[in-house]
Amino acid sequence: MTVPSGAARTARRVNTAALPRWVVAAAVVGAVFVVLPLAAMTLRIDWPRFVPLVTSEGARAALLLSLRTSVSATILCVLFGVPLALVLARTSFPGRRLVRSLVLLPLVLPPVVGGIALLYTFGRRGLIGSGLASLGVDVAFSTTAVVLAQAFVALPFLVLSLEGALRTIGTRYEAVGATLGAGRWTVLRRITLPLVLPALVSGAVLSFARALGEFGATLTFAGSLQGTTRTLPLEIYLQRETDPDAAVALSLVLVVVAVVVVGVAHRVRPLGSLDPRRTASPTTPPAAPGRAH
Amino acid sequence: MRLTFAGALPERGFDVAFDLAEGETVAVLGPNGAGKSTLLGLLAGLLAPSEGRATLGGDVLFDVGPGRRVLVEPRRRGVSLLAQEALLFPHLSVLENVAFGPRSRGLSRAESRATASAWLERVGTPELAGRSPGRLSGGQAQRVAIARALATDPALLLLDEPLAALDVTVAPAIRTLLREVLQGRSAVIVTHDALDAFLLADRVLILDGGRVVETGRTTEVLTRPVTAFGARLAGLNLLLGRRTETGFTGSNGLVVPWEGAGREGEEFALAIRPAAVSVARPGGPPAGTVCGAAPGTSRVTATVDDIEHRGDVIRVHAAGMTADLAPADAVAMGVLPGCAVEVSLRHEDAIVYALPAATDAGPAGGRTGDGR
Numbered sequence: 210m211t212v213p214s215g216a217a218r219t220a221r222r223v224n225t226a227a228l229p230r231w232v233v234a235a236a237v238v239g240a241v242f243v244v245l246p247l248a249a250m251t252l253r254i255d256w257p258r259f260v261p262l263v264t265s266e267g268a269r270a271a272l273l274l275s276l277r278t279s280v281s282a283t284i285l286c287v288l289f290g291v292p293l294a295l296v297l298a299r300t301s302f303p304g305r306r307l308v309r310s311l312v313l314l315p316l317v318l319p320p321v322v323g324g325i326a327l328l329y330t331f332g333r334r335g336l337i338g339s340g341l342a343s344l345g346v347d348v349a350f351s352t353t354a355v356v357l358a359q360a361f362v363a364l365p366f367l368v369l370s371l372e373g374a375l376r377t378i379g380t381r382y383e384a385v386g387a388t389l390g391a392g393r394w395t396v397l398r399r400i401t402l403p404l405v406l407p408a409l410v411s412g413a414v415l416s417f418a419r420a421l422g423e424f425g426a427t428l429t430f431a432g433s434l435q436g437t438t439r440t441l442p443l444e445i446y447l448q449r450e451t452d453p454d455a456a457v458a459l460s461l462v463l464v465v466v467a468v469v470v471v472g473v474a475h476r477v478r479p480l481g482s483l484d485p486r487r488t489a490s491p492t493t494p495p496a497a498p499g500r501a502h
Numbered sequence: 503m504r505l506t507f508a509g510a511l512p513e514r515g516f517d518v519a520f521d522l523a524e525g526e527t528v529a530v531l532g533p534n535g536a537g538k539s540t541l542l543g544l545l546a547g548l549l550a551p552s553e554g555r556a557t558l559g560g561d562v563l564f565d566v567g568p569g570r571r572v573l574v575e576p577r578r579r580g581v582s583l584l585a586q587e588a589l590l591f592p593h594l595s596v597l598e599n600v601a602f603g604p605r606s607r608g609l610s611r612a613e614s615r616a617t618a619s620a621w622l623e624r625v626g627t628p629e630l631a632g633r634s635p636g637r638l639s640g641g642q643a644q645r646v647a648i649a650r651a652l653a654t655d656p657a658l659l660l661l662d663e664p665l666a667a668l669d670v671t672v673a674p675a676i677r678t679l680l681r682e683v684l685q686g687r688s689a690v691i692v693t694h695d696a697l698d699a700f701l702l703a704d705r706v707l708i709l710d711g712g713r714v715v716e717t718g719r720t721t722e723v724l725t726r727p728v729t730a731f732g733a734r735l736a737g738l739n740l741l742l743g744r745r746t747e748t749g750f751t752g753s754n755g756l757v758v759p760w761e762g763a764g765r766e767g768e769e770f771a772l773a774i775r776p777a778a779v780s781v782a783r784p785g786g787p788p789a790g791t792v793c794g795a796a797p798g799t800s801r802v803t804a805t806v807d808d809i810e811h812r813g814d815v816i817r818v819h820a821a822g823m824t825a826d827l828a829p830a831d832a833v834a835m836g837v838l839p840g841c842a843v844e845v846s847l848r849h850e851d852a853i854v855y856a857l858p859a860a861t862d863a864g865p866a867g868g869r870t871g872d873g874r
Contacts, residue, residue: 388577391577391606403591
């Protein structure tokens with residue numbers, strides 16, 4: 210997304226020259242492997258019908274549902290992920306490492322398995338779901354279920370990104386704040402959170418992207434009801450059977466969203482800007498993550 | 503405000519006690535790992551002692567022991583910390599950095615900014631108020647950090663090597679600023695530099711292995727050191743020995759006549775600047791500041807242990823002492839490690855004094871030496 214400066218390009222050329230050629234060749238194969246399918250898909254797009262395809266009623270409903278649920282899931286991730294990251298990074302208690310591994314488990318868990326797990330928690334006969342059902346609340350196969358499934362798989366992204374940032378900035382600024390008379394809440398609000406804001410933003414963006422692409426857990430736990438639980442990935446999967454052109458067109462929409470997300474996540478400079486000496490150098494303008502209160 | 507401190511942290515091998523009178527500054531010196539940072543951490547409230555008690559003015563900072571555990575939070579201690587790095591909050595402007603403390607202590611936004619402006623004026627950087635900390639030089643950042651630490655009007659100021667990270671061209675100006683703002687303020691300054699101790703502190707506390715090994719007025723420690731570390735700090739040779747009937751005999755056999763207080767057999771020490779010690783090849787003419795076996799000099803024969811180049815002199819290590827020679831003299835004499843030399847000194851250049859009865863008795867040991 211960013212245009213490399215002249216200095217950076219020179220430096221990169223020097224580095225590449227020092228590598229064995231087969232490493233470069235393998236790297237090219239890897240890059241082509243990623244880019245080629247996207248290009249192939251783009252080539253298959255039926256451009257004259259593109260606009261009608263992506264604005265059909267089913268597609269619009271799916272896109273709107275996807276955006277709505279992904280935003281909700283991201284908000285949930287921020288609300289609970291920030292405290293979780295703070296506790297994991299700033300406290301020590303027996304079993305902290307275990308808790309950390311478990312919280313990050315959805316990152317590597319097959320989404321279908323996550324969906325099953327959610328079903329047996331919030332489903333009508335689930336651990337909590339049976340109690341909720343007796344209160345007249347039915348979570349499974351509702352829009353709420355979509356949000357829960359997305360939050361479940363997206364939370365680790367935010368926690369991981371934020372916890373790393375918290376560890377990187379360390380507690381020195383917070384200690385200075387405390388000796389200057391700031392209470393815990395003031396330290397958190399005026400020092401810790403502004404310092405990790407770039408990581409918080411990029412973590413939230415990654416969570417949003419993960420939520421937007423959620424398929425397996427959603428299908429298992431929320432089903433595929435148009436307008437209620439059929440998000441864009443589900444719509445694409447269904448359209449593939451009936452109208453492959455529509456599936457390809459909608460896929461491109463998701464690709465564009467993904468590109469934008471990656472761009473935003475990279476724009477937000479993660480943490481390098483915190484080193485006062487590095488920002489002091491004239492070539493790197495200091496990122497201004499937080500405004501003065 | 504008056505500070506009393508006694509704290510132990512066995513897992514770091516730390517056990518230190520000292521007092522600080524109101525308005526006094528104490529310099530804490532010692533080799534790496536001596537416990538200097540631990541001391542600051544305990545005072546600031548960033549570390550908790552296993553046992554001990556500290557008070558500042560009438561307020562308890564901590565009081566930990568069997569059956570009692572009072573640990574006042576850092577923010578309620580009235581203790582400010584100025585570290586080696588300025589650690590200005592990178593997301594706040596210079597003015598907001600300095601205003602942070604007053605604001606956190608309940609002043610209104612306008613009042614804290616007014617306080618901050620006044621302090622920026624005081625440290626000589628009012629024009630930086632609107633800048634971002636990332637755009638300050640090291641010296642500017644440290645000035646702002648000083649303003650920030652003092653804007654809360656702390657009862658005790660802790661300084662952790664405040665000049666160590668600064669460019670040598672900037673450090674003198676900051677040292678002068680610190681000297682001004684430390685006037686009449688209780689402060690503890692950790693430093694590696696004897697000059698800091700000399701210019702900024704009324705007293706010196708030397709730590710080693712988590713214990714106080716030497717303490718006293720700065721001038722006293724810098725003229726009559728009792729530990730090797732203190733002697734190195736003061737730039738002096740420290741020769742340990744004993745009082746004899748006629749004077750002093752060093753552990754290396756050097757005999758110096760001396761008339762003063764003290765009983766025979768008591769532990770004494772002799773301090774002398776390396777530049778005042780002369781070296782000569784046996785039989786040859788002496789090199790250095792004195793010549794001949796004139797009356798009023800003492801000499802001892804030894805082999806050279808080591809030679810090092812220091813600035814514009816050659817430092818010769820022999821007989822447990824060091825002597826600084828002009829490079830040309832060292833070359834002319836052909837001084838090499840392992841060769842035999844005569845090390846001599848003039849009595850009037852040396853200071854002989856009694857060592858404190860027990861140096862590891864902690865701060866209570868004090869200094870008993872009354873010099874010559």
